Amino acid sequence: MSDNRIPPPFIGDERAMLDNWLEWHRGTLAVKCAGLSAEQLRLRSASPSGMSLLGLVRHMAHVERAWFRGVLNGEVGPKLWGKDTHQDADFDDVDTASVDEAFATWQAEIGYARKVSAGVPLDAVGKQQRHGQDCSHRWILVHMIEEYARHNGHADLLRERIDGVTGE
Template sequence: MTDDRIPPPLTGDERTVLNNWLEWHRGTLAVKCAGLSEEQLRLRSAPPSSMSLLGLVRHMAHVERAWFRHILNDEDVPRLWGKDQRVDADFDDVDTASAEEAFATWQAEIEHARTLSAALPLDAVGKRRRHGQDCTHRWILVHMIEEYARHNGHADLLRERIDGVTGE
């Protein structure tokens, strides 16, 4: 399994530290999925959960889009994977989903998020409110790190179940 991640620096300004931790966690999910077949990526955790590595990639593509495009930049783009009709479609509908499409969509959303993020100060307030409250670009970055960290824990367990591979 190839691991091209660059460890986050132990020193640096706030933006550098936040961006590097977010990149570390984005890379961690990619590492957890590396080298697996579509069939392996679709393997579910344990009932009643419908979680799989492919579902996590689809979910994180949605999360990147929701926070950066919708909340931070007020872009009018549709929700991914049929989530308008079913909230867990990103996790539930992986049996026939294309891994290639999911990874390409995830990477496109990451690139879009990087571009938006680079153009804004950390104290910029999102153009849309979340549950009636404003949130800053800084808060969104911290939340994204938390979201990836939580789901990377799930990815650790899923990968270990698939082929025994463990690691940071």
């Protein structure tokens, strides 16, 4: 398993810490998926869960888009993967989903998120509310770290089930 992640610094300002921890967790999901076939990426966990590594990648592409394009930048557009009509499409509809498209979309959303985030102060309030609440850019970054950390735990279990590989 290839690992090109750069560990977050032990000392740094708040912005550097948030940015570096988010990058670490983005990289962790990539590491968990590295070297697997399309079939392995589609392999579901244990019933009744339909979770798969491919589903996690698709989900995180959606999450990146929702928070950075939507909440932070105020963009309105369709949700990825048909989630406008089927809330769990990112997880459920992986059997014939394109692995290349999922990873390309995830990376494109990460690239866009980096660009938007770089130009916004931490205290800035997003241009859209979430569940009727304003969200600061700082809150969005912390939430994204939490979202990746939680799902990376899932990814670790999925990867171990597939081929026994474990790791940070």
